[in-house]
Amino acid sequence: MLADLVQNSLDGLAAGAAYALLALGFTLIFGVLRRANLSYGPAIMFGCYAAALTHQHFGAGLFMLALVTIAGAVLAGAYVERLCFAPHREGSAIAAMVASFALWMQFEELAALVLPGHLYAFPMLHEGAPLALGAFTFRIDALVLLAVAILVCASLWWMLYRSRFGLAVRAVIEQPTAASLAGINVPRVLVRVFALASAIGGVAGYLVVASNGQITPMLGMWATLKGLLAMMLGGLGSLPGAVLGGLALGLIEAHSQWYLGPQMRDLIAYLLLFVLLAARVPWMTSRSAS
Amino acid sequence: MDFYFGLAQLIGVHTLLGLSAYIVLLTGQVSLAQAGFFAVGAYAAGMLTVLAGWHLVPALGASALCGGALACAVGFPALRVKGLMLVIATLAFGEGVRLFFFNFDYQIAKGELKVGPVGGEGFRQIRFFPENGWETWEVMLFIWVFVAGAMALLWWFDRSRYGAVLRAVGEDELAAQSVGINLTAVKVSAMTVGGAIAGVGGGLYAHYTTHIEHASFNILLATFAIAYPIVGGLRSVYGTLLAVIFVQGILVEGLRFMGDWRNLLFGALIVLAMNLRPSGILGKGRHA
Amino acid sequence: MSLLAVEDVVTAYGKIEALKGVSLEVAEGTITCLLGPNGAGKTTLMMTIAGILKPRRGRVLLGGTDIAGQAPHAIVARGIALVPENRLVFPAMTVLENLQAGAFQRRDKAAVAEDVERMFTRFPRLKERHAQQAGTLSGGEQQMLAVARALMSRPRLLLMDEPSLGLAPLVVEEIFRIIAELHRDGTTIFLVEQNAHMALKVAQHFFLIEQGKVTFSGDPGALAEDEVIRRAYLGSAQQ
Numbered sequence: 001m002l003a004d005l006v007q008n009s010l011d012g013l014a015a016g017a018a019y020a021l022l023a024l025g026f027t028l029i030f031g032v033l034r035r036a037n038l039s040y041g042p043a044i045m046f047g048c049y050a051a052a053l054t055h056q057h058f059g060a061g062l063f064m065l066a067l068v069t070i071a072g073a074v075l076a077g078a079y080v081e082r083l084c085f086a087p088h089r090e091g092s093a094i095a096a097m098v099a100s101f102a103l104w105m106q107f108e109e110l111a112a113l114v115l116p117g118h119l120y121a122f123p124m125l126h127e128g129a130p131l132a133l134g135a136f137t138f139r140i141d142a143l144v145l146l147a148v149a150i151l152v153c154a155s156l157w158w159m160l161y162r163s164r165f166g167l168a169v170r171a172v173i174e175q176p177t178a179a180s181l182a183g184i185n186v187p188r189v190l191v192r193v194f195a196l197a198s199a200i201g202g203v204a205g206y207l208v209v210a211s212n213g214q215i216t217p218m219l220g221m222w223a224t225l226k227g228l229l230a231m232m233l234g235g236l237g238s239l240p241g242a243v244l245g246g247l248a249l250g251l252i253e254a255h256s257q258w259y260l261g262p263q264m265r266d267l268i269a270y271l272l273l274f275v276l277l278a279a280r281v282p283w284m285t286s287r288s289a290s
Numbered sequence: 291m292d293f294y295f296g297l298a299q300l301i302g303v304h305t306l307l308g309l310s311a312y313i314v315l316l317t318g319q320v321s322l323a324q325a326g327f328f329a330v331g332a333y334a335a336g337m338l339t340v341l342a343g344w345h346l347v348p349a350l351g352a353s354a355l356c357g358g359a360l361a362c363a364v365g366f367p368a369l370r371v372k373g374l375m376l377v378i379a380t381l382a383f384g385e386g387v388r389l390f391f392f393n394f395d396y397q398i399a400k401g402e403l404k405v406g407p408v409g410g411e412g413f414r415q416i417r418f419f420p421e422n423g424w425e426t427w428e429v430m431l432f433i434w435v436f437v438a439g440a441m442a443l444l445w446w447f448d449r450s451r452y453g454a455v456l457r458a459v460g461e462d463e464l465a466a467q468s469v470g471i472n473l474t475a476v477k478v479s480a481m482t483v484g485g486a487i488a489g490v491g492g493g494l495y496a497h498y499t500t501h502i503e504h505a506s507f508n509i510l511l512a513t514f515a516i517a518y519p520i521v522g523g524l525r526s527v528y529g530t531l532l533a534v535i536f537v538q539g540i541l542v543e544g545l546r547f548m549g550d551w552r553n554l555l556f557g558a559l560i561v562l563a564m565n566l567r568p569s570g571i572l573g574k575g576r577h578a
Numbered sequence: 579m580s581l582l583a584v585e586d587v588v589t590a591y592g593k594i595e596a597l598k599g600v601s602l603e604v605a606e607g608t609i610t611c612l613l614g615p616n617g618a619g620k621t622t623l624m625m626t627i628a629g630i631l632k633p634r635r636g637r638v639l640l641g642g643t644d645i646a647g648q649a650p651h652a653i654v655a656r657g658i659a660l661v662p663e664n665r666l667v668f669p670a671m672t673v674l675e676n677l678q679a680g681a682f683q684r685r686d687k688a689a690v691a692e693d694v695e696r697m698f699t700r701f702p703r704l705k706e707r708h709a710q711q712a713g714t715l716s717g718g719e720q721q722m723l724a725v726a727r728a729l730m731s732r733p734r735l736l737l738m739d740e741p742s743l744g745l746a747p748l749v750v751e752e753i754f755r756i757i758a759e760l761h762r763d764g765t766t767i768f769l770v771e772q773n774a775h776m777a778l779k780v781a782q783h784f785f786l787i788e789q790g791k792v793t794f795s796g797d798p799g800a801l802a803e804d805e806v807i808r809r810a811y812l813g814s815a816q817q
Contacts, residue, residue: 030374036374036377038513083561083565084561084564087564087565087568088564088565088568091568092568092569093373094320094516094520095520095564095568095569096564097320097377098513098516098517098520098521098560098564099560099561099564099565101513101517101560102517102556102557102558102559102560102561102564103557103561104557105553105556105557105560106553106554106556106557106558108553109553109554109556109557110554164682167671167675167678167679167682168679168682170668170670170671170675171668171671171679171682174668174669174670174671175666175667175668175669177630177662177666178662178666178667178668179668179679180629180630180649180650180651181628181630181650181654181659181660181662181666181728182654182679182680182682182727182731183650183651183654183655183680183682183683183731184651184679184682185649185651186650186651187649221508221509221510224509225381225385225509228378228381229378229382232375232378236374236375263389263392263393263409264393266385266389267386267389267390267392267393270382270383270385270386270389271382271386273378273379273382274367274368274379274382274383274386277368277371277375277378277379277382278367278368278370278371278379279367280370280371284375
């Protein structure tokens with residue numbers, strides 16, 4: 001009993017680490033733009049498909065594929081930013097959201113064009129037996145995922161609180177008008193944050209695809225939904241909240257899958273989110289009220 | 291000819307879906323739950339005609355009731371939050387509904403066949419139209435009677451005091467509240483009407499496709515629902531109709547000659563439309 | 579020559595023109611004050627000069643160069659800093675980080691550190707609270723922080739939008755003491771104020787703005803103070 005609980009929690013944390021990365025990217029974009037980017041997941045998928053294609057044609061190594069994924073996600077993110085967010089900076093948030101939805105259609109179509117089958121194999125991070133430690137097992141790729149997530153969080157923290165660029169990012173998140181009055185080039189910060197968030201999303205996308213060993217056109221929707229869900233669970237707009245929200249989502253899914261069955265897994269997460277939002281729990285409403 | 295009738299059926303059903311989001315958007319609320327109400331209407335009407343042997347018309351009435359009642363029930367808790375939080379709360383609800391149908395089995399024996407919804411496989415054999423010998427054009431007319439009815443209803447709302455109240459809430463909640471408008475009542479009533487319209491749309495959809503499954507009612511459909519009134523503009527109900535024709539008729543079908551590249555151009559045209567006219571085709575111009 | 583010259587500036591929100599052709603000048607080394615009733619366009623003018631709003635027409639000359647329509651950060655680089663209405667400090671950042679953000683465009687780390695020390699000498703309260711989040715400061719302290727943050731860019735021209743807004747009388751007096759001090763040290767200041775009495779005490783020159791147009795310009799004393807105050811609060815009766 002207890003062993004199951006611990007093993008499920010370990011598995012949940014590994015999945016949660018990927019969600020946390022997705023939520024971090026989402027939160028960065030939401031923080032500086034106050035806009036929801038529905039194309040966030042599809043842009044990540046674009047990067048992953050670029051890597052899958054590279055693998056098919058050139059058989060590149062794991063590290064090279066990771067780089068291709070990240071570069072692809074950043075490129076696709078820049079495309080989304082230029083078309084959906086730069087034109088609506090002072091205008092309608094919902095027009096931007098609908099535009100980002102239209103690009104989502106494009107990315108899905110593009111994925112279907114370059115790789116017309118439904119499912120493609122992707123080189124695994126690690127093939128072979130999981131690490132056994134007493135009664136528990138650790139998947140190697142899950143450990144890699146956790147380690148990379150910690151590394152990304154630490155670097156992001158360092159960048160935000162110790163660098164000149166980070167000062168600008170925080171200023172734009174907190175008070176964009178004052179930031180531009182202080183001499184910060186706000187549009188440039190927005191573009192760079194968008195690129196950074198896409199890169200973090202690319203890292204998450206690569207790790208997930210390489211852990212699963214396969215890629216499908218559902219990846220885009222999956223990444224957008226999981227990222228939104230985790231961001232929201234942790235409290236809209238808070239970076240530490242995004243990490244906690246991601247981990248919480250991973251744990252919730254792992255446990256509800258174990259106790260209620262795989263079909264109930266997603267349902268529980270959505271219902272919980274709906275109830276928490278409707279109940280207006282304090283950590284979810286405080287920061288986004290403005 | 292049947293191809294065009296089929297297209298007109300699709301446009302009609304999607305117009306109902308767009309109108310259900312239109313009335314909610316008038317109050318300034320962005321709801322991604324419309325696909326959920328649409329799904330409930332589809333399953334409700336399908337089960338009533340197939341399993342209970344009802345005629346389609348009362349079954350659609352039941353769809354409207356189910357969709358409306360569910361929207362009303364969701365409206366009270368969901369409309370306590372605003373902005374992106376409402377978007378996500380309604381998205382969570384809509385996905386919740388979809389996953390409910392993913393897990394939903396209810397089959398009964400009918401002759402030697404077992405009929406009814408079966409979880410992930412969906413609900414097949416919703417054959418009210420073929421069993422009663424309806425031609426495609428008759429089905430199309432039937433659908434458009436409901437579209438016309440819903441448009442007339444919303445058009446009439448727009449002219450009436452109720453429409454003014456909806457728009458007042460959408461433009462400035464505080465001001466609306468200060469002149470004595472009950473925000474909760476207005477928002478929940480708009481949500482309820484929207485839910486009922488989506489329910490009817492879903493019921494019609496289930497019967498003209500004859501096969502529904504949970505995956506059809508995902509976030510894509512929910513986003514299409516709000517995209518129609520936004521692309522068309524919130525000035526009038528015609529905007530939504532125009533947007534559905536633009537998107538489903540001209541972009542999706544008209545671009546079919548482009549083959550696989552269709553959705554790329556489709557996306558680009560929507561983005562172009564949003565950038566040139568952020569408040570919709572029939573909305574106010576760029577600078578206003 | 580005047581440091582700042584605004585020529586026939588029109589700024590609009592949609593179809594509504596908030597500034598209907600404003601012209602005025604600020605001479606180097608002076609405190610110049612802009613008075614007027616609420617909604618006359620004072621904040622709109624400040625935001626237009628600082629580049630947050632784009633004028634539809636007209637020129638904004640800084641030392642003879644037209645800067646109208648440039649981005650705010652480019653205008654900061656040219657030597658204008660605005661202390662915005664309602665202060666707009668970065669609430670979750672520390673006092674020290676707020677000051678560093680004010681010096682964002684300066685790469686000379688040593689000189690920036692020196693300026694931080696100078697601000698701490700001028701505003702001892704900020705030194706005491708340098709590690710505290712700016713959102714936890716009192717209104718008066720936040721105003722001082724906003725002024726100090728603007729000074730960190732070493733501006734040639736300091737714009738101040740209603741620095742006394744919502745502050746207790748004693749704090750207002752301190753703010754005006756600081757304004758006079760900054761002026762003595764050679765800073766050119768263009769000040770928007772509701773508090774006409776205090777503003778006329780420190781200013782060398784003032785303009786009245788009513789309904790988007792400059793309706794009077796002169797030295798303090800050119801118009802009876804009660805007349806100025808009446809028009810600054812209420813606008814001209816005949817309009």
